[in-house]
Amino acid sequence: MITKVTCALIEQFGRVLITQRSKTMPQALLWEFPGGKIEEGETEEACLIREIQEELNLSITPVQRLTPVVHTYGDKTIELIPYICQYNKGTIEPQEHRSYQWVVPQDLANYEWCPADIPIMQEFVALAEK
Template identity: 65%
Template sequence: MLHVVCAIIEQDVKVLITQRSSKMAQPLLWEFPGGKIDAGESETDALIWEIQEELNLLIVPQQRLTPVKHSYGSKTIELIPYTCTLQSGEIKLAEHNAYSWVSIDELLNYSWCPADVPIAEEFIRLKKH
């Protein structure tokens, strides 16, 4: 099982989502950005590092949401989401095809990686209450 963290980065009532490149697994699907946790690395350290590396952003993880286990055929991942605030930086895409800042109401209008769907749904429920 791969342990992966993802960031739900909020700014000005919008959320950052990223589109996977055509060369990645799950090509061109949308996701909350993040990456694998390396041995000995904490979830939040991994998340801060991955977002810095992939998007050139400095974030502050806030709240851990419910992890999602999902099988993508040959591999199973546990996707661990954190809500985050944006500290600084200007987006520079290192791996992704595109990014978008979207409102809560627009989130489910995108073609998501399957593991990200329950996370988007939980985040929407949290925000609506």
């Protein structure tokens, strides 16, 4: 079974928000775009808005869907569905993550990413370069 997970590429002032997983999470200490699992009956956009509010205390608006990535981590397979999002308001208060950074697109490749996030990061960088 594939678990559908959304992630937000939140843009502000030419930078994008990335988050570092905590030591207790799977893929510990790797970087990712924040997001979470879609609940039954929930749209991708509603999931993103809820997850980012819960995990980071931010209000966002999903703007553009990028190419989803299917990736298997051991015994579970996820479909990671990315959206470029507009930052609306809020002060970042990480609930689950160890750290966060606002990064210019050309510096994203310098971080150690969760495997499923790598193609999304690469697509985002390519878009930013256009």
